[in-house]
Amino acid sequence: MDRVEVVVAHAERATLRVGDVFLKVDADADRVDAEVEAMSLAPVPTPEILWREPPVLAIAAVPGQTLGRLGGPSTGSPAAWAAAGAAIRQVHEAPLPSRLGRAGRSSTDLAAEIGAECEALVAGGLLPAELVSRCRRVCEAVLRPWAPSFTHGDLQIAHVFLDGNAVTGIIDWSEAGRGDALYDLATFTLGHRDQLGHVLAGYGSGTDLDVIRGWWAVRSLLAIRWLVQHGFDPFLPGCEVDMLKSLA
Known part of the structure; x- marks a missing residue:
């Protein structure tokens, strides 16, 4: 082994890759639990857990490729996107976990946070007031009653792997728990809204496009300052700020 790859690193946690092993370092033991x-x-399919020695969790790499990345072109056939949608549906219909996840905030708490x-x-001068005001109105669609589902909570496109039209693994479950299923669908298609129809073809009924659009706006608004503070750029083409402009 001649190199260690830093996959992601910020003040909350870091992930390193050494060959086919990922080492997740997280000081929050509850989050790892x-x-x-x-x-x-x-x-x-999820990664195999190799060992755990707090604060490190070692997991095996999963085979396959993602369907693209935020800010980049989407790949994969319509059938592959539909297969991802079907796998997401399986998660949402599974028995509820014990934890309240990122997608499980109450409407009152979420409205205050937004x-x-x-x-x-x-x-802070990051976004113009008119753009923020328009997107805040789009957010209102998510502030409604919803039935809790088993949600991944951070279902970025980079966290779902496929081989052809078969899902080979879904990774990074640290934000999982009971929550709003449409949050996962919005997160997965953020920046790739043109693929939403294919995802929903596999996912099936029970979706509301206005709510998905609302979650696109919520996730983007809530992420921008955090991303800037942790060295990421939400202003890159196809990323969070572009998403907000398209919604406004």
């Missing part, structure tokens, strides 16, 4: 529980319950974040984005 939730990830291990979620992977044991998920009815879809409001505070919108004010901070404008006050």
Whole structure:
């Protein structure tokens, strides 16, 4: 082994790759507990846990390729996107985990968080007030009653692997728990809205496009300052700021 790859690193956690082994370093033991529980319950392929020595969790790499990346071109056939949608549906229909996940915030708490974040984005000069105001109205669609599902909580396109039209693994379950299923669908298609129809063809009924659009806006608004503070760029083409502009 001649190199260690830093996959992601910020103040909350870091992930390293050494050959076919990923080492996840996370000082929050509860979050790691939730990830291990979620992977044991998920009815879809997940990474094999090799060992755990807090604060490190070692997991095996999963085979296959992703369908693209945020800010980049999407790949894969319509059937592959539909297969991902079907796998997401399997997760959502599984028995509920014990933990309340990222997608499980109450409407009251979420509305307060959106409001505070919108004010901070404008006050800090990151986004113009008119854009924030328009996108905040789009967010309102998510503030409605919903039945809890088993949600991944951070279902970025980079976290779902396929070989052809077969899902070979879904990774990074640290935000999993009970939550709003449409949050996962919005997260998976963020930046790839042209693939939403194919994903929903595999996912099936029970979706609301206005709510998915609302979650696109919520996730983008809530992510921008965090991304900037942790060395990422939400202003890159096809990323969060472009998503907000398209919704406005």
